[in-house]
Amino acid sequence: MANAAMDMHDQSLPAIGALWVGERLRWLDRLSLASFVHHGHEVALFHLDGFEEPPIEGVEFIHAREIFDYDHTFLAAVKPSVFSDMFALHLIGSSDFICVDTDVLALRPFRPKDGYLIGREHGGWVNVAVMRLPEDSGALQEMIAVVTDPTTVPEWLPEEVQDKVRRVQPKNRLMEACKRIRNTLGPRMLTHMLKKHGEKHHALPVAALNPLPWSMADAYFNPHGGVDGWLSDETQAVHLYSSRIRALHLRVAPYPNSFMAKFAADIGFSFEGLSQQTEGF
Numbered sequence: 644m645a646n647a648a649m650d651m652h653d654q655s656l657p658a659i660g661a662l663w664v665g666e667r668l669r670w671l672d673r674l675s676l677a678s679f680v681h682h683g684h685e686v687a688l689f690h691l692d693g694f695e696e697p698p699i700e701g702v703e704f705i706h707a708r709e710i711f712d713y714d715h716t717f718l719a720a721v722k723p724s725v726f727s728d729m730f731a732l733h734l735i736g737s738s739d740f741i742c743v744d745t746d747v748l749a750l751r752p753f754r755p756k757d758g759y760l761i762g763r764e765h766g767g768w769v770n771v772a773v774m775r776l777p778e779d780s781g782a783l784q785e786m787i788a789v790v791t792d793p794t795t796v797p798e799w800l801p802e803e804v805q806d807k808v809r810r811v812q813p814k815n816r817l818m819e820a821c822k823r824i825r826n827t828l829g830p831r832m833l834t835h836m837l838k839k840h841g842e843k844h845h846a847l848p849v850a851a852l853n854p855l856p857w858s859m860a861d862a863y864f865n866p867h868g869g870v871d872g873w874l875s876d877e878t879q880a881v882h883l884y885s886s887r888i889r890a891l892h893l894r895v896a897p898y899p900n901s902f903m904a905k906f907a908a909d910i911g912f913s914f915e916g917l918s919q920q921t922e923g924f
Contacts, residue, residue, distance in 0.1 A: 653683035660740035662689045662730050664723040672745035681910040682752040725821045728828035729790045736787045744772040746885035759845035762852030768830035769846045770853050772882045781840035793817045799835035850875045853882045860887040866898035
């Protein structure tokens with residue numbers, strides 16, 4: 644990690660850890676990482692084999708195996724988001740990192756309260772895009788037990804799904820559950836476990852970390868507004884739900900005056916090398 648970046652870090656802030664599954668980062672992911680560096684966090688990006696990326700100021704690159712000795716068979720069989728959910732639990736269970744997805748933009752420094760930093764989303768679930776739980780969290784301990792036991796039949800899934808999962812070989816049951824319902828180890832499990840262990844009250848309101856619903860992900864790219872009404876003084880970050888963003892937005896620089904363009908300018912992020920938007924809304 645560059646010394647200049649180290650000098651920027653606020654040692655009182657927790658470190659931020661993110662995972663990237665793939666060879667190259669998109670500009671959106673770089674912007675996410677830059678937002679945490681901008682606010683003084685030490686930032687680490689964990690990656691898998693084949694990752695190729697030039698140094699990013701303020702970001703340390705670490706192989707995911709330093710945290711999670713994953714099974715290649717499982718990795719090849721499930722969606723990257725499932726692997727990411729498993730990795731997040733290994734990371735926060737074995738370190739003091741706050742785990743974030745690379746489609747989260749920090750509006751201010753992250754400071755957990757009582758060891759927790761998690762937030763509700765529209766629809767009632769607790770989202771996993773930003774996650775930190777204390778070491779003595781019963782929810783965290785049980786979730787780690789789940790993801791380290793391939794024979795688990797997730798009790799929070801519908802009964803008909805559980806029945807189908809029980810029909811496969813015990814060693815493949817958790818993998819089968821994740822194939823059938825992609826967010827089995829994400830918001831579904833986190834929400835269930837927080838409620839089961841009496842910890843759901845630690846989840847911040849929707850406005851804090853996931854202010855817009857996933858169905859409005861493109862609003863962040865609209866140069867004519869549409870975002871401000873969703874944000875408030877309690878908003879610490881915005882979760883972009885990148886899988887719901889139109890592909891065009893992820894290939895080119897955002898329109899001037901959009902939330903994304905203004906945010907990038909505020910933290911000194913450059914879109915150099917990207918083509919400009921040529922289509923109107």
